Amino acid sequence: MTDYSLDKPQRQSAIGSLFFFIYSVQKFLRGFWPLILIYVFKGDASRALNSITAYVGIGLALIMIVNSVLSWFNFYFFIKDDEFVVRKGYLKRIVVAVPMEKIVSVNIKQGIFHQILGVVQLEIDSAGSKTKEVSIPAISIQIAKELQSRLQQGQSKLTDEEATEENGVEEQPVKKGILWLSFEDLLRVGITQNHLRGLALVAAFGYNIFQGIKDVFKSEVDMVAEKTGSFIEHSNTIVLTVVVVFLVIVSFLISMIDTWLRYYDFKMVRQKNTFTISSGLLKKKTITIPFSRVQMVIQSINPLQKWAGISTCKIKQANSTEQTNNKDQIFTTVPGCNSSHFNEISKSLLGNWQENEFLELKPDKVFAYRIFFISLLVFGLPIAAISLAEIKVLWGLTGVIPLAFLIAWGIYRRRKFAINRDYAKVHSGFVGTDLSVLELYKVQTVRIKQTIFQRRKNTANIRLVMAGGSISFKYIPMSDAIRIKDYILYQVISTPKDWM
Amino acid sequence: MLENEQLFPTDIPKCEKIEYIPLLPQYKKLINIQWIIFFAILLIGGGTFYFLNGNVGIIWAAGVFAAWGIWLMLKLILIQIGFDRKGYAVREHDIHYRTGYFTLKETSVPIKRIQHIEIRQGLISKMFGLAKLRVFTAGESTMDLSIKGISLETAEDFKALLTQKMMIHD
Structure with a gap:
């Protein structure tokens, strides 16, 4: 040296x-x-x-x-x-x-x-x-x-x-490569990104620029805006399709650029009890993740990723300061993991969590009804309000019912809670699927909550609060919630291990 | 229903058996007064606006004031019936707080996980001889546990007790 x-x-x-x-x-x-x-x-x-x-x-x-x-x-x-x-x-x-x-x-x-x-x-x-x-x-x-x-x-x-x-893990070699994203992997990650996010990014960014320009060139901008407005009013379906296709291509490109900027030359290495991740095209970043600081591991798979056979793994760490600005440090994203990568990462961080069987719980059906009614309100009310001015819009309401049904069914079908001696996990998601896993002994606070809508069937929500975020079992029988709480408190109190 | 006694051994301590200690009756008075003050301020603000701005119709104004009145009544009723549900409990290794009438909430924190403890006493609560004990963990701050409506003496006793227990765990 x-x-x-x-x-x-x-x-x-x-x-x-x-x-x-x-x-x-x-x-x-x-x-x-x-x-x-x-x-x-x-x-x-x-x-x-x-x-x-x-x-x-x-x-x-x-x-x-x-x-x-x-x-x-x-x-x-x-x-x-x-x-x-x-x-x-x-x-x-x-x-x-x-x-x-x-x-x-x-x-x-x-x-x-x-x-x-x-x-x-x-x-x-x-x-x-x-x-x-x-x-x-x-x-x-x-x-x-x-x-x-x-x-x-x-x-x-x-x-x-x-x-x-x-x-009690067997002695690991000093340095071990976990994941390296090649050009092809990056392409896969880019293609399977959530392109709606890219579109939202464009919208937000575009709006900011628009506002900035508007302050300086007020009259010119107003004129252009007026022209665009009249253009949209007089345009037909073909023009609209062109616009839609254009937006799709733009959001796709944005996702690609974003992927390359963030994950170019992505390397994840294990060294003793830390992960070191480095990536980035213009701004190269290296992040270390000490295993003891990890509070939760999340695997999310959207439909595109499912098709490509990859997933995104998110690692949540305890924040060191009360207001930490370093977001990457608390919430690290590992893109393009296949199932064996995810298994290796989660096993290193959480121990052998897949070894023992889990007891599974489904939320009560009331949970699905609640989502259905909330979606009805969220989408129905604005439409009803607009229809006061333009009666034609009222037809939109017929689409709201199937939409609310789809949302409620999608969320309810995927939601599942599971617990065993040492771990808790939650399956959730609406279009894609998310799986959050945590170790019970790291729980900080347990809160049981029962709203008036849950009283009749005596169900309740139980929230397990961790140092970085929390998970919640919703609409499970009150008796189970109480037993889970008793067990977790017992587990936390009796463990000799520290949460960090 | 969960059926597996292996996982949830029957001999672990049960929270069902906890007896919650009710809050001091002064605390009920305090929250009543706080809400009445809040509504009084709203009323004064609304009234001033009504008299300064001559364009508001009498029917609208009456409607708004009636709605406020009903809201206040409901709020006060809720405070009276919900107060008996509020309570706290300290066991050997954990601390609990319960609240809510329509929405029941029970928060439990293992003493081991407490990072620090804070006692607060506002101006009005000081007049009533009340204090608030807040327990901080590493979890989200919105989920922290705070016991309101106990005397300053009790709060300080608890703080000493909990601090001592925390030291043992360290």
């Missing part, structure tokens, strides 16, 4: 100063982009360049450059007395020290600028409830790897012993 003398305070690579500069420019643009847009389009740019604005601009740039160089110059990181220390700031000195054993994960990220300049960003997530996570904007990949292994060594020293006796 090469020694980068991590024990002495050291700066980031000189390129680091460039990153402080890029960040401040980004911050500036994010804050002032409407102003800049107005200035560029509405103001007379050539005239304005000669005036004060130019000096202000140059001044701002100078301040940003000086600031970034000073920030870089005063940013040190090192390991001392089993603590990872970051010292930074020139006007205000900030020292952040994270004890090694508190470090939960060390993640390496590489954005587009990082890739061009050949450096990476390092993020350290710690378990302390109040400590903020530490981030080093730009260091060379060698140092990052070195730091990652040093920090994870310190952390695994403590967790190793308990982990092995906990699971």
Whole structure:
């Protein structure tokens, strides 16, 4: 192992100063982009360049450059007395020290600028409830790897012993590849994505851009909108079909691009009791998942995925801080798993959960009736309201009944709850299927709820609250809910294991 | 129905046997007063709006006020009949809170899973000598358990007791 003398305070690579500069420019643009847009389009740019604005601009740039160089110059990181220390700031000195054993994960990220300049960003997530996570904007990949292994060594020293006796799993090889997505796999993942989501993304994104443009070019936009409106009014079915086909193609393309951006070169590796996942085209991300932090594993399969024989596996971890911004860390998605991948992942995380049989429970039929009536209301009321103005719309109501029936039947048919000595699982879904599995001893809170609609048949909902989300058994007999609660409380109280 | 005694051994402690301790009667007064204050504020706001804005018809105004009145009555009735259902219980290893008349809710937290405990006393509840004990776990905060309507003394006793039990588990 090469020694980068991590024990002495050291700066980031000189390129680091460039990153402080890029960040401040980004911050500036994010804050002032409407102003800049107005200035560029509405103001007379050539005239304005000669005036004060130019000096202000140059001044701002100078301040940003000086600031970034000073920030870089005063940013040190090192390991001392089993603590990872970051010292930074020139006007205000900030020292952040994270004890090694508190470090939960060390993640390496590489954005587009990082890739061009050949450096990476390092993020350290710690378990302390109040400590903020530490981030080093730009260091060379060698140092990052070195730091990652040093920090994870310190952390695994403590967790190793308990982990092995906990699971009793046979000794695993040091590093083991779990999943790697090839070009073909990526294609499969892209094709089987939920394309409606892509469409929604386009709609939301398009609306945002539209609003942004509208502020600047009000009159022009109004004119275009008017023309489009009259175009739609006078168009016939052929034009409509063209529009629909166009939208389908666009949403498909969006899903593809999205897949490539997020999951390009997707690699999942097991190293002792952690998974390391890296992926991304423009922004390369590395995420580590310590097994002990995992609270729930979810497998979801939509109809397209079922056809292609793959599924998406989602891993939910306990959040370290009360408001964690790092969403990837809490909720990690593993795309393109076939059933053996899913089995291997879930077995590593939860132990051998498929070994013992489960007791299965179906929700009461009242559950289906409730969904039916709620869907009737949700779709029927707006139609009824619109029909007050346009009586023709009232025909839409005839379609609402079969639709509500389909929804209720789809949801009811798939919903199933199961429990055994150590695990609980819920099968759910409407078009696709979802399977959530959790370990009973990690439950934080149990809540039984009985609404007035459940009173007559004496059914109830029982919710198992975990550190990352919760699952709910709905419309099961009250007596079963009570027994399940008694059992889970007993299980949690008597287990010697810790939930994290 | 579940039929498998192996999984749910009969000798595990049963929550059915828990006797819930009712909340202090002052707490009923407190929630009554809180709702009346809330409706009074609504009434004053609505009335001011009605008199300042001359365009609202008398029938509409009367309708809205009648609806408010009925809502308040229902709310107050619900508080009276539902109050006896509210209660809490502390066992050796877990803590429970029960509430609701139309929608029954029973929340249970193993003491082992408690992260910290908070006692709160608002201005009005202080006048009634009441406090609220909130128990935080690592789960979603909306699902946390809080015992309202106990005396500050009881709350502090519980906090000491629970903290002691939590230390044993650690």
